[in-house]
Amino acid sequence: MTVVTAERIATADQAVRIAAELAEVFAAGAAERDLLRRLPHEELDQLSASGLLAITVPAEFGGADLPPSVVAEVVRILAAADPNIAQVPHSHFVYLNLLRLAGTRAQREDLFGKVLAGARIANAQSERGGATVAEIATVLRPVDDSGDGGRGRVGGTVRGRGQVGIAGAELDGTKAQRFVLEGTKFYCTGSLYADWLAVLARLDDPQGISGLEPGEYVAFVPASEPGIRIVDDWDALGQRTTGSGTVEFASVALVREQLVARSGAVRAPTGYGAFAQLLHAAIDTGIARGALRAAAEFVRTHSRPWFEAEVEHAADDPLVVQRFGELAVAVAAAEATLIVAGTAVDAAVRPRTIADDPVGTLEGDGAQASIAAATAKILADRAANEVSAAIFEVAGTRSAAAEHRLDHFWRNARTHTLHDPVRWKYQHLGRAVLHNRPPPLHGVI
Template sequence: MTTTTLEKAPLEKTPPAEALKGVPGLTRPSQPAHIIKDDAEAIAVAEALARDVIGTASQRDQNRDLPVAELNAFSQSGLWSINVPKAFGGPEVSYATLTRVVQILSAADPSLAQISQNHLGVVAAIRTVSDEAQQCLLFGEVLKGVRFGNAFSEFGSKRAVDFETRFTDAGDHVIVTGRKFYSTGALLAHRVPIVALDDQGRAWYAIADRDAPGLTVINDWSGFGQRTTASGTVILDQVKVPKTHLVPGYKGYETPTADGAIFQIIQVSVDIGIAEAAIKDTIEFVRTRTRPWVDSGLDRASDDPYTIQAIGGLTLRLHAAEALQEKAGLAVDAAVAAPSAESVAKAQIAVAEAKVLSTEIAIEATNKLFELAGTRSTLAEHNFDRHWRNARVHTLHDPVRWKYAILGNYALNGVNPPLHAWS
């Protein structure tokens, strides 16, 4: 799919969230997804898609309209298979490019960008832990346009890594029972990877069909930010999953691999995209609508030296976050190519640095918007509060105070970060 093709293909009207309640699943795409050929095309396609979705993103946020048509265009564009290895027919772009793609989409609609996060992470995990036959099968599905959602986290567990969902062996398949929450993308997925424990307490990805009997996705996400990710509840009542789709995810954390860093770096990209959008809206509003302060003696708010300084600081920190994101992406590439305790730790540390700065600039930029743009910017017609709401909710994924601790312990005591999906 070329950039021109994306621009000429208008999106269908997005049905409201209510219209999807009770729907057992979504049909598979009628045509195979496009396959991106290289890093440059991935960026170009992302930019074209962003232009298509940005105009209605605020309305979707206000109405909680799920991005159904937008998501179909996103996954069919080929951007959901960009980390499939070349050996299996994928483009295998650099993770520096992948994160740039997610940032571009996040600046247009961060909910849409976040929906892809777990899919891309699971694709990376399949590369790490699956045997060749399973890789061939699952990568083949992804290249055709199949979307993975997720059913990872659980609402009532003591810690995020404590899972009660389990599966039992039933011959050529397993049977999964449990309940999940924060299941981003599951409602709109074709397949739902479920984190479930075996009888030894090891965590697997049981990749269930979205329409499998006993699998229910409830559209009950009520968070005040990232409102259209449909990150609600998944109920698993004796769900059958063929062993061909049972992925030994635990192997990605038994020895050093880049899996955790990959899950984390995509979070970075979502936050940088939110910050980018907020700064852009701040600049445009100050230039065109904000009145200069009464004591300034100026005709234009954009000539206010304090505002100029503040915009300079925000822009600087945004660019610094982008630079750390690119550096982290290259470190992830190195860890994927040659995983070792050293290369993986370097990737984790680079991602942690980017995570700290991306969180801080997202919160700062979305808050500073109102201070610099003034009271007019708080009017509901602008819906600028969506930037702050999205940043505040998404950056809660994992606490930055622990990232600082990881960075300090590595620098001071040579202690490598722990191996899990939050590190």
């Protein structure tokens, strides 16, 4: 992996401007990369070097501490140019948010510092084989450290980025400090490009050796750690260059300081799930805008008018004009709702504690953020799929020629919008309206 020196971004305006500049560069080769499945290593190094991947690092650790609404706008801009590139850092931002919410100060200092220097985090979360996607078979097993005082540590070298290892406080010799990680993950977006993997695992400790609470933990592991095998086997019809393949973990050694309990973020009204969903909505909204732009350009420059329209140019066909108006409304609605959702998520994740919130608005803000993000996701899903399919409807037979590569918008939209079903978003919205029931706290709404 290429060594990068990351710039420091200080303001929202700066972040949006840099995103727009990069989007212009990324758009030029997006269709060809998709067709040939040319992995965007160089482009992602540019993204890292720009400083955009560090914009959520809290100010106390040297970052810009920009809110979710700005991250969503950056992602939307990038997705309109190349939704593959825009999806790669989704998990990066989500797991930085987990660190902010549930990590120790030592963990935050260490990993936030690495991200400020250009490091990238990818997810290793989803699995196959369980009855539902919520079942986690990957396990963390404690190692009995009674023989060495519990002072085992691991380290490694991230490809081209120098020495790694999460710094921590002095280890407690009365509890297990070392663990092994075992399991296989799928749909690990960004794993081919990552310096660190955020691995969701279940603690397997029936004897209580670890001293940790039972439940799910996220292990932050260097991607080059011995025992990790990253497999380039992602073969979906769309989002072909996101690096969303398989990652295998065979007796991977960890220390306690690499573990963050997931419950602290997802079992409280922190806005954790709403933030993740906001970024998914931003990707789909960006695809919709990119598809609309491509359709308009093709109709202006390539399409022939239908003879019954009795016009010289396809762009003057009143039925084509009408359809573009309908598509423009769908895209504008998705973009406007994304802004509203961004504002709601900003309110839910702003630094506060329960002690500062005696009237309970913290919980209310979390629920409203999830509802707003769900609404944005529904409209983004609808716009991305409708507009990307309508390219061929409005542009005519010529648009189906492989040389124009316009199908990548639909393939990307169809693939990414499968991430989580919008039919359940409608359920949660309906229950909120009819029964004043807040959405569940499970991290994906």
